[in-house]
Amino acid sequence: xxxxxxxxxxxxxxxxxxxxxxxxxxxxxxxxxxxxxxxxxxxxxxxxxxxxxxxxxxxxxxxxxxxxxxxxxxxxxxxxxxxxxxxxxxxxxxxxxxxxxxxxxxxxxxxxxxxxxxxxxxxxxxxxxxxxxxxxxxxxxxxxxxxxxxxxxxxxxxxxxxxxxxxxxxxxxxxxxxxxxxxxxxxxxxxxxxxxxxxxxxxxxxxxxxxxxxxxxxxxxxxxxxxxxxxxxxxxxxxxxxxxxxxxxxxxxxxxxxxxxxxxxx
Numbered sequence: 001x002x003x004x005x006x007x008x009x010x011x012x013x014x015x016x017x018x019x020x021x022x023x024x025x026x027x028x029x030x031x032x033x034x035x036x037x038x039x040x041x042x043x044x045x046x047x048x049x050x051x052x053x054x055x056x057x058x059x060x061x062x063x064x065x066x067x068x069x070x071x072x073x074x075x076x077x078x079x080x081x082x083x084x085x086x087x088x089x090x091x092x093x094x095x096x097x098x099x100x101x102x103x104x105x106x107x108x109x110x111x112x113x114x115x116x117x118x119x120x121x122x123x124x125x126x127x128x129x130x131x132x133x134x135x136x137x138x139x140x141x142x143x144x145x146x147x148x149x150x151x152x153x154x155x156x157x158x159x160x161x162x163x164x165x166x167x168x169x170x171x172x173x174x175x176x177x178x179x180x181x182x183x184x185x186x187x188x189x190x191x192x193x194x195x196x197x198x199x200x201x202x203x204x205x206x207x208x209x210x211x212x213x214x215x216x217x218x219x220x221x222x223x224x225x226x227x228x229x230x231x232x233x234x235x236x237x238x239x240x241x242x243x244x245x246x247x248x249x250x251x252x253x254x255x256x257x258x259x260x261x262x263x264x265x266x
Contacts, residue, residue, distance in 0.1 A: 002034040002041075005081075009074045021134055021158045029067040040075070044085040051092060058094035065091050101213040106200050113198035118177040119190060121170075126204060128170045130211030130226045131155055133188060133204040140179040144171060155227070162227050 009030070014023055033050055041047055047068055054061045068086060075081035102110070111123060122136055138156040144166070145152055151171045153164050166174070180187065191204045212226055 002037050002039065005040055005071060005075050005079065006030045006034050008079065009071050012074065012078070013070075017160075019156065019158050019160055020138075025063070025158075026067055026070070029064055030071055033068065033071075040081075042083050042085055044088045047085050047089060058092065061092050062094045065089075100202070100206055101210040102200065102202060102206055104214070106202075107207075107210055110195065110198045110200045113194070115194050115197075117173070118180060119194050121173040121177045122180075122187070122191060122204075123194065123207065124170045125166070125174050126207040127211060128167050129153065129155070129164045130208050130215075131164065132157055132208060132227075133191065134184045135227075137180060137182075137184060137187065139174070141175060143178070144175060157227050160227075162224065164225050 006027075010023060010027055013026060032053075036050060036053070037046060041050075050068070051061055051064045054064045072081065072084045072086040076084045107127065111120075111127065115123065122133070125131060125136055125139075126133065135155050135157040139153065143154045145154075149165075151166045151168060153166045153171075155162055155164050182190075188204065195202050208226070215221075
């Protein structure tokens with residue numbers, strides 16, 4: 001039964017110390033798979049059919065593929081499964097996506113809007129730390145501690161636990177409202193509504209992208225703060241920052257004021 005394979009896989013994954021977020025992610029996909037195929041498929045066509053049921057975009061579809069691959073590799077290695085169908089499949093394609101940051105003006109417009117205290121705290125914390133929205137929900141009052149260098153937050157996310165510096169004024173706002181004790185989906189809807197009320201396009205993920213793009217310190221520090229397991233993810237923010245700098249240079253170069261050049265000549 002597929003359900004038995006999924007249950008055993010999730011227990012082992014949890015025993016390996018994978019994050020709560022990762023376990024929830026696997027469960028959300030594999031439970032759908034088990035409901036769709038009570039008997040574990042051995043035909044790659046059926047696995048491909050399941051992946052194609054995802055219409056949420058190529059990143060999510062690739063996530064379905066990765067979840068199935070992890071399940072079948074576990075079943076093959078630990079439960080003696082023969083004829084692993086994932087070995088006959090190629091991963092679905094996915095387009096390269098650059099981060100989508102807010103401009104400094106948009107960020108200011110969002111943060112000066114009179115949001116309720118708990119939402120203001122969420123927006124400030126993500127803007128200040130680049131944390132994921134789901135990671136904010138792991139915070140409670142014991143997540144923060146003082147050091148001789150300032151306030152540090154212990155954040156638990158998809159790559160495990162990491163220590164992140166927090167600005168004093170942000171800490172003063174956040175410590176009053178944590179823990180939030182609401183679901184990730186509900187918090188996501190509330191934050192998206194806050195963006196709409198402030199007339200700023202985007203959602204919580206754009207704040208994370210904004211942090212990474214506007215960060216002016218080292219890439220190593222950025223990777224540590226944002227919790228990237230892959231350094232290439234961190235480097236995408238450098239690429240976008242270069243793009244923004246070039247766009248700003250094209251718009252504001254002083255030569256536009258002193259040389260009678262056409263736009264094509266600059």
